[in-house]
Amino acid sequence: MKPYVEMTKEELQELRKQLHVQYKEFQGKDLRLDMSRGKPSTEQLDISMGMMDVLSSNDDLTCDDGTDCRNYGVLDGIKEAKELLADMMEVAPDHIIIYGNSSLNVMYDTVSRSMTHGVMGSTPWSKLDKVKFLCPVPGYDRHFSITEYFGIEMVNVPMTPTGPDMDMVEELVANDDSIKGIWCVPKYSNPQGISYSDDTVRRFARLKPAAKDFRIYWDNAYTIHHLYDRDQDHLIEILAECKRAGNPDMVYKFASTSKVSFPGSGIATIAASQNNLVDIMKQLKIQTIGHDKVNQLRHVRFFGDIHGMVEHMRKHADIMRPKFEAVNQILERELGGLGIGEWTSPKGGYFISFDSLNGCAKAIVARCKKSGLVMTGAGATYPYGKDPRDNNIRIAPSYPPLSDLILAMELFALCVKIVSIDKILKES
Amino acid sequence: MKPYVEMTKEELQELRKQLHVQYKEFQGKDLRLDMSRGKPSTEQLDISMGMMDVLSSNDDLTCDDGTDCRNYGVLDGIKEAKELLADMMEVAPDHIIIYGNSSLNVMYDTVSRSMTHGVMGSTPWSKLDKVKFLCPVPGYDRHFSITEYFGIEMVNVPMTPTGPDMDMVEELVANDDSIKGIWCVPKYSNPQGISYSDDTVRRFARLKPAAKDFRIYWDNAYTIHHLYDRDQDHLIEILAECKRAGNPDMVYKFASTSKVSFPGSGIATIAASQNNLVDIMKQLKIQTIGHDKVNQLRHVRFFGDIHGMVEHMRKHADIMRPKFEAVNQILERELGGLGIGEWTSPKGGYFISFDSLNGCAKAIVARCKKSGLVMTGAGATYPYGKDPRDNNIRIAPSYPPLSDLILAMELFALCVKIVSIDKILKES
Numbered sequence: 001m002k003p004y005v006e007m008t009k010e011e012l013q014e015l016r017k018q019l020h021v022q023y024k025e026f027q028g029k030d031l032r033l034d035m036s037r038g039k040p041s042t043e044q045l046d047i048s049m050g051m052m053d054v055l056s057s058n059d060d061l062t063c064d065d066g067t068d069c070r071n072y073g074v075l076d077g078i079k080e081a082k083e084l085l086a087d088m089m090e091v092a093p094d095h096i097i098i099y100g101n102s103s104l105n106v107m108y109d110t111v112s113r114s115m116t117h118g119v120m121g122s123t124p125w126s127k128l129d130k131v132k133f134l135c136p137v138p139g140y141d142r143h144f145s146i147t148e149y150f151g152i153e154m155v156n157v158p159m160t161p162t163g164p165d166m167d168m169v170e171e172l173v174a175n176d177d178s179i180k181g182i183w184c185v186p187k188y189s190n191p192q193g194i195s196y197s198d199d200t201v202r203r204f205a206r207l208k209p210a211a212k213d214f215r216i217y218w219d220n221a222y223t224i225h226h227l228y229d230r231d232q233d234h235l236i237e238i239l240a241e242c243k244r245a246g247n248p249d250m251v252y253k254f255a256s257t258s259k260v261s262f263p264g265s266g267i268a269t270i271a272a273s274q275n276n277l278v279d280i281m282k283q284l285k286i287q288t289i290g291h292d293k294v295n296q297l298r299h300v301r302f303f304g305d306i307h308g309m310v311e312h313m314r315k316h317a318d319i320m321r322p323k324f325e326a327v328n329q330i331l332e333r334e335l336g337g338l339g340i341g342e343w344t345s346p347k348g349g350y351f352i353s354f355d356s357l358n359g360c361a362k363a364i365v366a367r368c369k370k371s372g373l374v375m376t377g378a379g380a381t382y383p384y385g386k387d388p389r390d391n392n393i394r395i396a397p398s399y400p401p402l403s404d405l406i407l408a409m410e411l412f413a414l415c416v417k418i419v420s421i422d423k424i425l426k427e428s
Numbered sequence: 429m430k431p432y433v434e435m436t437k438e439e440l441q442e443l444r445k446q447l448h449v450q451y452k453e454f455q456g457k458d459l460r461l462d463m464s465r466g467k468p469s470t471e472q473l474d475i476s477m478g479m480m481d482v483l484s485s486n487d488d489l490t491c492d493d494g495t496d497c498r499n500y501g502v503l504d505g506i507k508e509a510k511e512l513l514a515d516m517m518e519v520a521p522d523h524i525i526i527y528g529n530s531s532l533n534v535m536y537d538t539v540s541r542s543m544t545h546g547v548m549g550s551t552p553w554s555k556l557d558k559v560k561f562l563c564p565v566p567g568y569d570r571h572f573s574i575t576e577y578f579g580i581e582m583v584n585v586p587m588t589p590t591g592p593d594m595d596m597v598e599e600l601v602a603n604d605d606s607i608k609g610i611w612c613v614p615k616y617s618n619p620q621g622i623s624y625s626d627d628t629v630r631r632f633a634r635l636k637p638a639a640k641d642f643r644i645y646w647d648n649a650y651t652i653h654h655l656y657d658r659d660q661d662h663l664i665e666i667l668a669e670c671k672r673a674g675n676p677d678m679v680y681k682f683a684s685t686s687k688v689s690f691p692g693s694g695i696a697t698i699a700a701s702q703n704n705l706v707d708i709m710k711q712l713k714i715q716t717i718g719h720d721k722v723n724q725l726r727h728v729r730f731f732g733d734i735h736g737m738v739e740h741m742r743k744h745a746d747i748m749r750p751k752f753e754a755v756n757q758i759l760e761r762e763l764g765g766l767g768i769g770e771w772t773s774p775k776g777g778y779f780i781s782f783d784s785l786n787g788c789a790k791a792i793v794a795r796c797k798k799s800g801l802v803m804t805g806a807g808a809t810y811p812y813g814k815d816p817r818d819n820n821i822r823i824a825p826s827y828p829p830l831s832d833l834i835l836a837m838e839l840f841a842l843c844v845k846i847v848s849i850d851k852i853l854k855e856s
Contacts, residue, residue, distance in 0.1 A: 292528075
């Protein structure tokens with residue numbers, strides 16, 4: 001096929017008729033496909049079921065240091081869990097706190113605390129006239145929801161193949177002290193699957209923010225979520241790099257085992273400098289007596305150590321890899337060379353990002369929905385749900401079984417074609 | 429023995445010598461006893477160990493409605509858990525939200541949200557010049573820590589044998605719109621073990637607060653934590669009573685299974701009116717994707733229903749009852765009639781409250797500590813840690829084994845005697 005823009009009006013109209021016949025066929029199938037969120041599949045959940053067996057009534061639920069995990073206490077997490085997650089986070093165990101089940105909750109609480117109590121002694125953000133966050137776009141909708149909820153103004157920063165546009169980031173944070181943070185998913189980013197280059201990470205660590213309470217919100221959600229055994233992205237560890245650059249307190253690093261063990265029943269963690277951890281603990285000791293240590297112990301007993309966790313992630317990869325490859329193959333087969341869409345081919349994470357012709361994303365997602373395929377809402381990858389070019393769509397291949405996914409992507413590609421033709425015809 | 433105040437100076441001095449010999453004997457025993465917190469004993473934790481067996485890798489972790497508890501979703505709790513905890517809370521399932529592991533965390537988040545976003549559309553408290561909470565005293569130190577952390581001014585309200593001084597509560601909330609809340613532990617209160625009378629609950633429900641965003645923080649921590657099978661305190665259900673009184677939105681009710689299953693690994697809940705729940709959910713959907721549903725299911729499978737939970741609480745009672753009775757017997761035997769202390773005899777909960785002669789509590793706790801017995805810090809039962817009469821001490825009998833508890837209470841009584849004599853002699 002030649003690019004659509006090189007086709008005549010008549011060719012496009014004829015093609016559209018054929019595509020519409022195919023579309024009607026899809027509608028007749030009464031599909032119910034959900035690709036809206038980055039949810040693990042049932043098959044993936046099954047590989048963690050051994051977690052249900054590692055603690056039984058015959059087991060001693062005591063830590064090496066004598067802590068009874070069944071009782072109150074230990075605010076920052078049991079030693080064994082800190083070691084395991086510190087290895088996952090690539091930091092020392094004394095640089096992390098273990099939380100409850102959700103890193104999103106930790107991020108929310110971090111922003112909330114900054115609103116009410118400031119950051120390491122700074123003015124509480126709620127007392128300031130204006131607070132801004134930089135938001136690399138496209139990005140993660142739940143990040144943007146947090147900052148929007150707190151009335152924080154979000155400033156779009158374009159993503160590039162090596163990470164956020166660092167010229168823009170450097171310029172903005174250096175000259176505007178109302179900019180207090182930036183949302184980052186530095187590895188296998190949501191939704192593009194981009195990993196920040198070494199140069200990008202180094203430039204992050206060397207930022208010279210006008211605001212002393214500026215923090216990088218480094219959501220390393222996909223730190224061990226590779227698709228391949230060898231062909232993996234590597235990310236410079238940001239805490240150490242910030243320390244080397246003389247900015248030890250500038251970053252909070254977040255992660256959880258949500259997509260390692262069970263979403264919603266995993267354990268979350270923050271890694272930060274001692275100064276930041278002291279600041280956080282001042283609040284945490286008021287907020288709770290402690291998190292779920294039995295679940296921490298369950299994770300430790302199940303994974304053993306970071307090697308066990310990495311081996312476990314290979315099982316996830318074995319399930320995820322064919323799905324990512326299928327998406328890529330179908331898009332390539334159906335849309336390759338047509339000039340109506342581009343997409344990423346990540347080596348890990350949970351998402352593939354699709355860029356349609358400008359002004360087509362909403363229409364594509366709506367058309368998919370009409371025939372039973374729910375995609376992430378168009379616009380969701382931008383602050384306030386506003387994609388200025390209306391061209392970005394997040395593809396989440398994880399949840400449907402492979403056979404459904406193939407069907408879904410064929411339908412998706414078909415919708416892209418139809419909507420693109422409509423747009424080209426309209427503008428011709 | 430006759431009351432100390434009726435003894436001559438010489439008699440007291442002679443008695444003091446004898447008591448000091450006993451005290452030295454205690455010091456020689458090198459005791460390490462901790463009665464500082466309301467922690468369940470190891471024996472109590474053991475009775476819940478069956479929880480570790482109810483979910484195995486052979487089990488289906490799916491709810492009746494098809495929800496896979498292992499995956500993301502269901503923000504307000506699985507249906508089965510809502511039914512179980514609704515019965516525990518004595519409300520309908522659609523009036524509750526299931527949270528994570530800590531009701532304290534829920535209370536913190538509730539205050540925090542009110543600071544940043546107000547209550548059902550009211551001005552965020554952080555934008556107000558002054559926010560106050562009423563604090564029935566003596567009360568729970570962790571409640572006071574939350575309000576202190578947010579810079580909320582705490583106003584002491586004396587407890588009476590039927591609950592807080594309601595004349596004072598009514599007067600204050602009706603005339604001061606900066607009063608936004610009151611901390612209550614209405615059943616087997618912390619630390620006195622007092623349950624609010626029917627009249628007190630009715631007066632609470634009929635409050636006419638000047639502030640529309642005034643809320644009763646009803647921490648029903650010990651709702652099913654009775655010591656006896658029949659001789660139980662009963663509390664009028666506050667949500668229903670507020671609704672009947674035309675104040676449906678005036679109360680948040682909190683509880684958890686921390687002292688039912690495992691502290692730190694239980695499930696927490698809030699009960700409130702639909703209006704309040706809608707307000708809460710607006711925030712909750714930003715804060716998290718959902719709480720730990722596997723643990724919710726674990727609780728449901730273990731307890732079955734409220735009857736199972738109540739039967740389970742009888743096992744706790746069988747362990748707690750002898751401890752409460754021992755404390756009462758030793759205090760009666762050692763201090764009865766001496767006029768140097770009064771204490772409560774609760775029918776449930778986790779604490780006994782001891783009132784010494786004025787100005788003696790700190791000295792008693794300090795003297796206990798010197799001989800190896802750690803009590804809750806004197807003053808902890810008052811906002812800002814300031815007990816104006818320095819006479820209240822919280823006794824937490826749950827954690828030590830009975831034999832240790834007996835020793836601890838004998839030592840405690842001895843310290844009370846010595847410190848009381850010192851005070852009487854000093855003032856004579």
